[in-house]
Amino acid sequence: MKVAIVTESFLPRVNGVTGSVCRVLEHLAAHGHEALVVAPGPAPSSYAGARVAPVRGMALPCYPTFAVGVPTRRVTAILRDFGPDVVHLASPLVLGASGLAAANRLGVPAVAVFQTDVAGFARRYGLRGTDPIIWWWLRRLHGRAALTLAPSTPVLAELERRGVPRLARWGRGVDRARFHPSHRSADVRARLAPDGVALVGYVGRLAAEKRPGLLTRLVGIPGARVVVVGDGPEEKRLRRLMPDAIFTGFRTGTELSELVASLDVFVHTGADDTFCQAVQEGLASGVPVVAAAAGGPLDLVRPGVNGLLYAPDDGGELRAAVATLVDDVRTRRRMSVQAAESVRGRDWETVCGELMGHYRAVVHGVIDHRTESAA
Secondary structure: OEEEEEEOOOOOOOOHHHHHHHHHHHHHHHOOOEEEEEEEOOOOOEEOOEEEEEEOEEEEOOEEEEEEEOOOOHHHHHHHHHOOOEEEEEOOOOHHHHHHHHHHHHOOOEEEEOOOOHHHHHHHOOOOOOHHHHHHHHHHHHHOOOEEEEOOHHHHHHHHHOOOOOEEEOOOOOOOOOOOHHHOOHHHHHHHOOOOOEEEEEEOOOOHHHOHHHHHHHOOOOOEEEEEEOOOOOHHHHHHHOOOOEEEEOOOHHHHHHHHHOOOEEEEOOOOOOOOHHHHHHHHOOOOEEEEOOOOHHHHOOEOOOEEEEOOOOHHHHHHHHHHHHHOHHHHHHHHHHHHHHOOOOOHHHHHHHHHHHHHHHHOOOOOHHHHHOO
């Protein structure tokens, strides 16, 4: 199969969209399929054997480190030359609209992967009242795709409520080699918690859409030390407000694997995540998760089993949930085992195999009612 992926974000920018696109490209290469990537530049010339065709990118005024592709009819020429069987639109918004238009012109079915809560993102950056126009655009965009894939049951329900047709659920995989309890490191713990306190960690971008300001509610919990892994525009303010917290900056590879597995409690503050890969990686590492009861984490966190949920805007409830796990070592250990078990069967090989099934369905025109509404 020949698959063209038109993505709103790609390397060197690291985020959930980029990560899932990279895993899909690796799967396609491993199984003998041919792929092409159209992405905002600058970008590498290739990845996992797939050629990358860069188009002009533009940084967002409210988030300079995040670039989106500028709409261009050049996408049609790129796709025509490649001759794909299916076009994969990764979190389509701006460049994705060009990819969809190109697919329609060429008579190629397009699979749109809904991955970013754009309306929620806009609200976090002060763009109030924009929900109607954003959802009008998203409904129009996804309505022209052969199939839209939602990453979680809450998002699937929201898309159905908003009138988006032809829906199916497609989750995300987790690398069980990179994120595993075996990476828990005595050396890391000795460095970060020489006094033996519980390590309470956050992993992710320090930006408004992730609401990292809620981490300040964890200051002063007895027997706990807060560890913040990541960077972003909110970092300077958080360092000032949390002088006793440990800020590691952005980390990848073995260092990230060890940091996550060495935590005692994993905290996620975002409330607009359509899936939340960071939460899944924390669970895979055997760390109980405390997350907002909204969006993707509702599919991942089972309260009292592998973590706890808190009302999304209740910082006091977040603090209480974390304090409960810090105080109860026995419960933490039980949840740790169940956290790792809860992501069994969610490896990328399995998840990408499901995606190939969706590709085949649209190529052969066999989208049925069950596929459209599957949860």
